[in-house]
Amino acid sequence: MLRLLHPRDFSLDAPVVAHALIGATLLVDGVGGIIVETEAYDRTEPASHCHPGLTPRNQAMFGPPGRAYVYRSYGIHWCLNFVCREEGHGAGVLIRAIQPTHGLEIMRQRRGLEDERLLCAGPGRVGQALGITLDHYGAPLDEPPFQVLATPENHPAVEVQSGPRIGISKAVDLPWRFGLAGSRFLSRRF
DNA sequence: CTAGTGATCCGCT
C-alpha cells in the first residue's frame, strides 16, 4: 500500500533523497502525480541557493527536513524543493518533473495547455500545475495540502538515471540530476 | 532539430 513519507525520510544527503524520490507520488490538494525528475542541492556546493549561508530567502533550507522550500525563478516561476539532511545544514531537492496522474483537468486549466506531456515537464511547469506559491514556503510535506507517497513495495523496480544538473553555471560536473529512465515526462532527455 | 530572445522580479554585490 501507499505509505506517506515521514519527515525523517528526508534526513539523508540530498543526492540520496533525490534518487529515492523518483517513482514517489506528490500531490498538492490532491493534484499531481509521479515524480520522474529531481535535482539535489547542498550548501557545500556553489550552485545551491544556500551556499552563501543563511539569508531570509533560503531560511527554509536551513530548517527541519521534510518541509517545502519555494523560490521565485527568473522573476516568473515558482519552483518547489524538499528540504533534506538535518536542521541547520542547508540542503534540498528540486522537483523538476512529474508524470501527471491526479487532477489532470485542474492542471490543464492552470497551465492553459492541452499537451499532457508538457504539463509538469520542468520545475516552473510543476509549480504552475500544482499551484505552488509562497504560501507553501516552509510547509511540512506530511501535512495538507501536501501528500508525498512512497513508491509501493510491490511496484516493479524503477530504473533511475543520473546526469549533470540543468541551467546552472557552477559545479556543472556534479551528476546530481536524477530521472526515471525512459520516461516521456522528463524536462529533457539524459 | 538547434539557437536566440524577451518576459519579469528579487536577492545580493
Next chain:
DNA sequence: GCGGATCACTAGA
C-alpha cells in the same frame, strides 16, 4: 546593477 535551479515562441538548418 547583475544575473539567475525557466519557459514559450520564433527563425533557420
